[in-house]
Amino acid sequence: MALNSEEAIYKITRAVYDRVGDKLERPLVEALVTDIFTALKPAFDIAEKPLPKLDLPNQKQVNPAITTQRYIISVFGLDQPGIVGTVATLLGDSNCSIIDMNQTVVQGKFAMIMIVDATRSTQDMGYLRETFRTIGERLGVRIYIQREDIFQAMHRV
Numbered sequence: 001m002a003l004n005s006e007e008a009i010y011k012i013t014r015a016v017y018d019r020v021g022d023k024l025e026r027p028l029v030e031a032l033v034t035d036i037f038t039a040l041k042p043a044f045d046i047a048e049k050p051l052p053k054l055d056l057p058n059q060k061q062v063n064p065a066i067t068t069q070r071y072i073i074s075v076f077g078l079d080q081p082g083i084v085g086t087v088a089t090l091l092g093d094s095n096c097s098i099i100d101m102n103q104t105v106v107q108g109k110f111a112m113i114m115i116v117d118a119t120r121s122t123q124d125m126g127y128l129r130e131t132f133r134t135i136g137e138r139l140g141v142r143i144y145i146q147r148e149d150i151f152q153a154m155h156r157v
Helices: 005-020 026-047 083-091 125-139 148-156
Strands: 070-078 097-106 109-117 141-147
Touching: 005 148, 026 083, 026 141, 026 148, 070 083, 070 125, 070 148, 083 097, 083 109, 083 125, 125 141, 141 148
Parallel strands: none
Antiparallel strands: 070 109, 070 141, 097 109
8 A cells, every 4th residue: 555745754753753762852853754755755756646637617727837835934942023024034035935824922932833835935945944044043043944744744743
């Protein structure tokens, strides 16, 4: 029986945790799973054939060449002015769309989660990840970027 992408991510994550237990920090496990899945992704692309398009009247037509690349951006640290603006500006300058976001401050601690569509991004995600790491150090926060499918599968574990 063939696995879909989400099932594969879940199984890889479960295998890593079964092998190393809680010896590794969650960001390292997420990075390992991302690297493994990225290496295996071409095999899943072949196995996961799109469903046939239904020709219904008044159906909104979607360009099949455009695929959504959604990411979860998480920001954690001590609150200070400029965090949201800095993150949003980098995303805007990179032509990424913020689909949804939630941020809060609890007793001086800042937390923000964004869902971002990078379909039309002018920047590589590796570049954004490194830029956010540098910006996060400057602002005194941690900024994580993770593909939405991997985020969802990781949080099933």
